[in-house]
Amino acid sequence: MSRRFPLYFGFWHKLGVYAVRVYAAAVLLFLILPIFVIIPLSFNAEPFFSFTPEMLRLEPEAFSLRWYRQILDDPNWILSIENSFFIGICATIVATVLGTIAAVGLASPAMPFKRLITALLLSPMIVPLIIIAAGMFFFYTRFNLVGTYTGLIIAHAALGVPFVIVTVTATLVGFDRSLYDAGLGLGANPIRAFKDVVLPLIRPGVISGALFAFVTSFDEVVLVLFLAGPEQRTIPRQMFSGLREQINPTILAVATLLVIVSIALLFTLEFLRNRSIRLRGASVE
Known part of the structure; x- marks a missing residue:
């Protein structure tokens, strides 16, 4: 079984590794959070670009698919x-x-x-x-x-x-x-x-x-x-x-659909990358 860290890693080495991981996670969260905020907003029953008090209280009537239906109704x-x-x-x-x-x-x-x-x-x-x-x-x-x-x-x-x-x-x-x-x-x-x-x-x-x-x-x-x-x-x-x-929040509904498409494409690219590595005979971690 492989060790988590090399034998020569001391306390400060390990602390540095964890600090880099936390910093990378924080940067990633900072970049991605504004994108994922639009997903719940696209289900807003009201024509607002912000969370209503009812949405924050998770009341069912505060959420709706009306903006997704409007996409299909708009030529x-x-x-x-x-x-x-x-x-x-x-x-x-x-x-x-x-x-x-x-x-x-x-x-x-x-x-x-x-x-x-x-x-x-x-x-x-x-x-x-x-x-x-x-x-x-x-x-x-x-x-x-x-x-x-x-x-x-x-x-x-x-x-x-x-x-x-x-x-x-x-x-x-x-x-x-x-x-x-x-x-x-x-x-x-x-x-x-x-x-x-x-x-x-x-x-x-x-x-x-x-x-x-x-x-x-x-x-x-x-x-x-x-x-x-x-x-x-x-x-x-x-x-x-x-x-x-x-x-109107129809734009948020379309943006949510685009995010889903983008995620699907990213998974496809990752699958192809791993397949390319396997074809070259390299091991995939």
């Missing part, structure tokens, strides 16, 4: 939900294909100007979104893409590609390239060797990158404000409009 929310999933899924497919191809190319030792190309491909993660949105707006106006689904999908895919590149590249670090060469040596063409040999081994990284790309698209509001028309409004755009035009 603007239904449209924004449909748009968010449609644009997010389409942008994720485009970003995953392009990002995976780019990552495989960058992993090749024969790739010239690798650092420069990597920096250019990852620049959307660094450049402020307001600059990207303004540049895309003026560029898209030349091609009549402003206010179209195609324009939004391309823009969101551009933001998702760097996340796919990062995750797939991390997976390719432990990939044995001799397996790919063996596939070629056995008569498979490059596409067949990639599909049958490389892709199954890097699939966890590809799926993780796709999830990151989807979350990036699903949560994006700056590009939507610049590029979307009335028919392309997404959930973040609708929430932004609701805070400015008509404040």
Whole structure:
């Protein structure tokens, strides 16, 4: 049975370990608590953004599902939900294909100007979104893409590609390239060797990158404000409009649903991470 601390740990070492753990838990609680506060508020029977005395006394009549029902009754929310999933899924497919191809190319030792190309491909993660949105707006106006689904999908895919590149590249670090060469040596063409040999081994990284790309698209509001028309409004755009035009706890209900979706995606990413580690033959603690 393994010891909790190394033998050379004294009193101050152990105290330091516990202090770091308590500090980390406090920081995590400080960051997460404001997010989870919205969950009980979304069940408020009254149109308030604060806890009522009845809610604090846990009276049943103080809680209601009226704001969740209002989501289904409001055509603007239904449209924004449909748009968010449609644009997010389409942008994720485009970003995953392009990002995976780019990552495989960058992993090749024969790739010239690798650092420069990597920096250019990852620049959307660094450049402020307001600059990207303004540049895309003026560029898209030349091609009549402003206010179209195609324009939004391309823009969101551009933001998702760097996340796919990062995750797939991390997976390719432990990939044995001799397996790919063996596939070629056995008569498979490059596409067949990639599909049958490389892709199954890097699939966890590809799926993780796709999830990151989807979350990036699903949560994006700056590009939507610049590029979307009335028919392309997404959930973040609708929430932004609701805070400015008509404040009611429907926004909290939608935010609660988004938190649940985010938690589900985090568990999925953790599962894929553990699976990737197992595929590499490493032990998972």
